[in-house]
Amino acid sequence: MPFTPVNKVRLVTAASLFDGHDAAINIMRRIMQSKGTEIIHLGHNRSVYEIVETAIEEDVQGIAITSYQGGHVEFFKYMKDLLDENGCSHIKIFGGGGGTILPSEIRELENYGITKIYSPDDGRTMGLEGMIEDVIMQSDFPLIHEVEPKVILGKLKDVRKIGRLITLAENGILPTTSHQQSTSCVLGITGTGGAGKSSVTDEIVRRFLNNFSTETIAVISVDPSKKKTGGALLGDRIRMNAISNKRAYMRSLATRDSDVALSAYVQDAINICKAEGFDLIIVETAGVGQSDASILNYVDVSLYVMTPEYGAASQLEKINMLDYADVIAINKFDKAGALDALNDVRKQYKRNHNLFTA
Incomplete structure (x- = not known):
């Protein structure tokens, strides 16, 4: 019988630093997703610091890494040390690297505290699944206990505590948070799947951190859960090049429902970030359809991201967010027809807002 987890399992997956071989980790994480796991995928060539930072901010139960670059012993040991130093010894570490990781090295790593390094023999006896x-x-295993306050990884905010509070909210056991005096601005970014919302978010984060020297920023990113399996690919961090900063925090949420663009716990996550005093909070939705405008219920300012490839101009009349968005961004503007798209969107915006004399 296939194993069915009792708890919602969240894992970080990546290929190690200086390792461009991502075929194996992509196969593994897809099987994990098919079994109902929520995967925060980082892609390839990822450092220990990036992986550990992600694992702590996302409050995951485990990390799964493939390493074919020859430096696996030092890589996995440093990962274990960094987790322990930052009060996250509970996070499991799994790895594999085919024949590049010798049996003696597997024993050494597992004796050091790495949960499991899978060998070619394991592949033959256990199979991929x-x-x-x-x-x-x-x-x-459940993550149901609050953590002791501790500023880690040089961050200005206690990202470990923030991550756990959001997890508690997802489990329905969140303590009351106070944010009545919050001056945080909440920016909502929404748009169709593949429009480039994450890339736009990353650019906003980069410019915010470059232009302000002390202000802090949080990103709450939502991706859809699969209706068939309950698993989810939380892949927005792949696009985030600027988020690894002492003034930044990011948390990925799965919708845990079908046919919706936001998690039911997004308001809790916003409240937690407000209570922690972040100056700017960005909420990025999953890809939306023409009728969806749910982001408006949670944010102060809304940004709708689209591309020039929306079909005929009449399709613009069906997009609800063109009625309500404070800002509209036509992304991927290097594509053919982009100037025509800009003209069509401007016309539709004027019609929607009765700006016939503008």
Whole structure:
């Protein structure tokens, strides 16, 4: 019988630093997703610091890494040390690297505290799905306790506590947070799937951090859960090049429902970030359809991201966000027809807002 987890399992997946071989980790994380796991995927060539920072901010149960670059012993040991130093010894570490990781090195790493390094022999005896189920089984434990306050990784905010509070909210056991005096601005970014919302978000984060020297920023990013399996690819961090900063925090949420663009717990996550005093909070939705405008209920300013490829101009009349968005961004403007799209969107905006003399 296939293993069914009791808890919602969240894992960080990546290929190690200086490793361009991402075929294996992509196969593994897709199988994990098919078994109901929420995957925060970082792609390839990721450092220990980036992986640990992500694991702590996202409050995951485990990290799964492929490493074919030869420096695996030092890489995995440093990851374990960094987790321990920052009060996150509970996060499991799983790895694999085919024949590049010798049996003696596997024993050394597992004796050091790495949860499991999978060998080619494990692949033969357990199979791909067997190894994945083993990872999920060992990561299937609840995260239901508040953590002691501790500023870690040089961050200005206690990102470990923030991550756990959001997890508690998702589990329905969030303590009351006070944000009555909050002056945080909440920016909502929404748009169709593939419009480039994450890239736009990353550019806003980069410019915010460059232009302000002390202000802090939080990003709450939502991706859809699969109706068939309940799993989710929370892949927006792949596009985030500026988020690894002492003044920044990011948390990925799965919708945990179908046919919606936001998690039911997004307001809780916003409230937690407000209570922590972030100056700017960005909420990025999953890809939306023409009728969706749910982001408006949660934000102070809304940004609708679209591309020039929306079909005929009449399609613009069906997009609800063109009625309500404070800002409209036509992304991927280098594509053919972009200037025509700009003209059409301007016309539709004027019609929607009765600006016939503008």
